[in-house]
Amino acid sequence: MYKWKKNYQGNRHFQAQDTKSNFRLPQVFQCLPNARTELRDSSFSIFSRSYFVTSSVDSQPIGKINISSEKLDEVNEILRKLQPIADVNYESMENSLFKMNFLEKRTITMDQKMDFFHEKLEQKSDIDYELFLENNKRYEDPLFMKMYEKRKNLPSFQKRNQIVKMIQENQVVLISGETGCGKTTQVPQFLLDDYVSSYKGSACKIICTQPRRISAVSVAERVARERGEVLGISVGYQIRLERVLPRKYGSILFVTNGIVIRLMESDPSLNNISHLIIDEIHERDIHSDFLLTLVKQVITRRKDLKVILMSATLNEKRFKEYFDGCTHVEIKGFSHPVEEYYLEDVLERLNFTFAPSMARTDSIERNTMIFRHNVVPYVQDLRAENSYSEKVCRELLKPHSEEINLDLIHQLTMHICRNEGPGAILIFVTGYDDINRLFNLFYELPEEEYMIIALHSEIPMEDQKFVFEPSPSGVRKIILATNIAETSITIDDVVYVIDSGWAKIKVFDPKTNTENLQPRFISKANAIQRKGRAGRLMAGKCFHLYTRARFEAFYEYQRPEILRCRLESMMLQMKFLQLGKVKVFFNKMLDKPDAKIVEAACHLLNELGALDEEEALTPLGYYLAKLPIAPQLGKMLLLGVIFSCLEPILNIAVSLDYKSPFNLTLKSNSRIPQLDPKMAEFAENVKSDHLLLHKALHLYQTFDKATRSVFCKEYNINKTVMKMLKKMKVEFMENLFALELVTTTDLKHKDLNINSKNVELIKSIVCGGLYPNIMLACTLSGQPKTFFKTLNDTKVVLHKKSILSYDRFFTCPLLVFYIKMKTKMDMVFDATVCSPFPVIFFGTNLRTTKAMNEHCLVVNHKLRFSCDKNASSIVEQLRERLQHYITYRLTHPASMKSDVEDKFLKIVVDLLASRGS
Known part of the structure; x- marks a missing residue:
């Protein structure tokens, strides 16, 4: 929440006094050297041609790949020394934490896990008595009594006994109440107070979900005040990156829907919960619909779990039918007219x-x-x-x-x-x-x-x-x-x-x-x-x-999010929870998504290598499901670990996952769009929106507190976004450490950043993660203007926020992007020029063709790169070896690399760091 005039002047166009600042960027930013830096190994080269695309992106080769005969011999020697590639056999893999957890996700269904785990809340008489005395003592507190008298005036309080009785007698209860009736704050307290006053407080642990982070926090704080407490006693909250947990027994925890879904990964039956309240179900966001479907399965086995569904406005008939005619309680609202x-x-x-x-x-x-x-x-x-x-x-x-x-x-x-x-x-x-x-x-x-x-x-x-x-x-x-x-x-x-x-x-x-x-x-x-x-x-x-006429034409309810959004992250969670075939599970939902959206999600996860042909999690898919980030960004992060360039890749990943810290402005007094001069100064030599994100975060964290403020104001950077990105980086390092993918939570550790100054490698890793989000810079014969096409021949435009939107020529026509939105036209918001090798190594459907006595490597049936016969054969072998190597590193995260593996990886790094110039 901002008082904008005080805190957000830096987001406006720079004032006169801003331009007089003495702050300057460091003259040498070693992580991002000048774009003219020579190739690390001249034995590899990619010669960009003049490129013309008239109808489709695969009309002619994009460039030619040359590998010297000496380097081919060296690569052949390394390939001969490597162990033969064996079929993946997860059962024969050496025992490890990864193997145990991964095989569980491939073999044990959620239903089986619910049968295995029977741990439940245990009632403890000594705790029951303590909670009873504590509750009685509240009524001696004048502040509590003042709040209590206010609570009595709420419409929900008038139905307190009916609500408690209904929940005692039914497993699923639907509560609808007009805005202001107090259902969100009061119902959890009614349940807790009933258990405590009945000497059963230790058997009461309530989780109440909210659709948004701010809702979970603000409601928790309000309920704690009403109980005469501070957060962390009987009331708490948990959202991503922030939590104040209550005691284990006799408590209410407010969370976002996604937190409960994550909780079910380890406790699928929610055995440590007595009551689950799902609030604001009318909003029909993707997480609440997913959670409702899971809960419907859980209650068939956990007959003692009480489920309360709440909303101010809802389609009562629809929800009652979905939960087999559950009981409904309606609370009339109270507010002034x-x-x-x-x-x-x-x-x-x-x-x-x-x-x-x-x-x-x-x-x-x-x-x-x-x-x-x-x-x-x-x-x-x-x-x-x-x-x-x-x-x-x-x-x-x-x-x-x-x-x-x-x-x-x-x-x-x-x-x-x-x-x-x-x-x-x-x-x-x-x-x-x-x-x-x-x-x-x-x-x-x-x-x-x-x-x-x-x-x-x-x-x-x-x-x-x-x-x-x-x-x-x-x-x-x-x-x-x-x-x-x-x-x-x-x-x-x-x-x-x-x-x-x-x-x-x-x-x-x-x-x-x-x-x-x-x-x-x-x-x-x-x-x-x-x-x-x-x-x-x-x-x-x-x-x-x-107008009143327009209001009458409104839909009764907003279209559910599950029918109109991407499904990749949700499908990974489904596979991680072992819920069976995706289409079967989707058919169990309140509204099942469009088959084409499901197919698109499956296709992307297959292309990423997260799911195999049988729709089962691969090792890569296992890690992507564990990381709280979009699958493509998760893959980029894992490649950053494997190729030892973690800091820049993590900086890029969190920025794309959350929000860019830049607030860009344009010069309005020019007929030709130009980047703001301060932004142009900051972006000098970067030539990549993604590397620019890394540069901003890297510099921000090298400055002290005072200098950070000057830096953010000078270059129009949102300091509050920076703070959130810092928190996210800490969270991801903890996740990677828990998965044994790194041996330290220190993001700047030298072993994690051996290649963090290799700009072209970083670009390649970005490409490897974001594939198949590839577009080509195209020109028509005789016309200087550049335009862009994606792999499905969709014409797109670079948004003015991209620093590349002001460039007219690219050293290589291949660009990788993450965010593509349709406003008035298809817009790409971020881009990086990349070389052919990351596309060849991480792309799909690689094959060799021959036309006009010239060999070509073809990726995704679209992207063609001319290459002599020997080089094409070597590249195909290297790609196969690299895929095997990545799988091995993911399945054996704690194992040491051999000398041969180090040499192999160096060759791959040299290739990925090659570029046209």
Whole structure:
């Protein structure tokens, strides 16, 4: 949470005083030498040709690979000394921790594990008595009693006995309650207090899931306060990278859904839990749907496990059918009345005129059709009834009146500030860009009168907590938020809500292998939740920036995430939990995903080498499932360990997994797009977005605290993102150490970074991890302009945030990327120019062809590299050996390398470090 004016000036364009800073980057950054550095071994070379692509990416060879005869002899000698490649036999592998755990994941199903493990919570009379006395003593505390009296006024408290009785008598209970009824904070306490007062406290261990990190933390803190405690006694929380655990017995733990799924890897029956509460199930995020499916299997064996499903707005019939007609308890909400206003009312108040718009925010056919068939007739009726002024009706008939309009939001906010009573204003927009632009509109407001705060999922937890603090007397709090503020977050002083009617939704298209992140209209359930944020302490007002007709056309509920997102990470978790064939498991879910999305996920995991032909985990897949990171980034990380360049690869991986620390700006006074001069200075000689991420993190951690602040301000780097990336690096080093892949948690240890200054090798490892995300820089004959195509011939554009988007020529036409999104067109946000060898060594379907008396190595049926016959044969053998070597290193993580292996690896490193220049 930010008070932006104070903490985020560095994200704006540099002020005059910033440009006068004396801070300069170190003159020599040894990890990233000049791009003109000579090849490590001139025996290898790749000669880039002029490249022309007219229709498909495989029309002609991309380049020629030459290996000297002396080097071929040396490679042949090494290959002869290596042991013959044997078929992988996991059973005959020498005994190790890896073997034990890996074979378990291949042979023992989740159902079998649930039969094996019978450890359960043990009731202990001495602990029961201690908890009983402790609970009684609370009632002598005046602060606790004050909170207790407030709790009694909540609607959920009126149904306390009914809720407890229902849960005692039924295994699965569905609780729906309107916003403000207190179900999230009270139900866990009802259960704990019932057990403690019945001398059964030691047998009570409650886990309550929340869809978001901030929800888990804020609810835990609120419940602890209500119990007159600090966190860590009977109440705690656990989210990724942060936790305050409660005692083992008689406790409530608030977590994100993913934490429970990870817990089930070691405890599939949840034997150490007495109650599992899954909150906000109406949101239908991928983790909650996955968890619901797992829980449905668990309760068939654990009849004593109590499962409570909770939500403010839900499709009751759907969930009751899924859980075989489970019991339902409804809690009527309590809040002060909230007046609702729609777009027509807002325009009447403000006399606002929509400026001409060049393009719709969302051009989906359904939205256009609804506008014509629902909104237009509605407005015509308003005109006929003379309900609103003629000007309002004219404005409503403009199609772009339904777009997100930040000027309208700004004017409405200022209208509320001038004409309405005190109270915080909560504004719902779609994302970080909207928040930043709104902040610019509010920037001139005096600090002594206004507190501007942002609420966004990527803002660090310690900063987000500011949103819950009341503003000083006479200061108006304005909260700029995404849909993160819809559920499980109670901001008591919010009186006014401005609902833009939009949220950003990510949709995966398996045909183009592209994620589409665009604003979409919310659902009726979302609108009700947003309205419910107002009126907690007094009568409130909600301003919907869409017409009543558009609201009636909203879907009842948002489309479940499982139907519109990538599935690779989830499928790896499924295989790790040994849940059987993926299609069979998906058929058990509340909504099963599209078969094409499932097929695309299986295909990618096969190409990565994470799953074999039988859909079983490979050794690589085992590690990828254990690492809390996307599979491609996990593979990159493992290759960084094997090739001893861990620090730069880890820096790149965490940045891609979380968020780039850069806030880039462009010069707006030039007809030709140019990189901001400060960014150009920072990016000098790097020529890779991925290496730039490493450079930023590496430098940041070499500076002291004072210098870091200057460094971040000077080069427009987000310091709070840097802090999160540092935490993630510590977490991953601990994970790698626990898996015995490294012998120390010291990321900078010399043995882990022997090749960390080899820039071309680092690029190759990035390529090896991110494959098959390859694109080619292409030109048409006679035209100087460069364009890009992916392996499936999709034309893409480099986003302006990529430093390579300003280059016009590339030493090699091969580029590797991670993030591809469809906005108005297919956009690639990050890229690195790579050489052919990582594609040849880590790509799929390598074969040799001969055309026009020239041998070619072909990867993925698309990428062709000319090569003489002897060299092509050697390269094929090296690739096969490398795949075997990587498998061996993963299956024998603690074993020492032999001298022959060292020489073999050096040859591979030399090849991977070769590049065209």
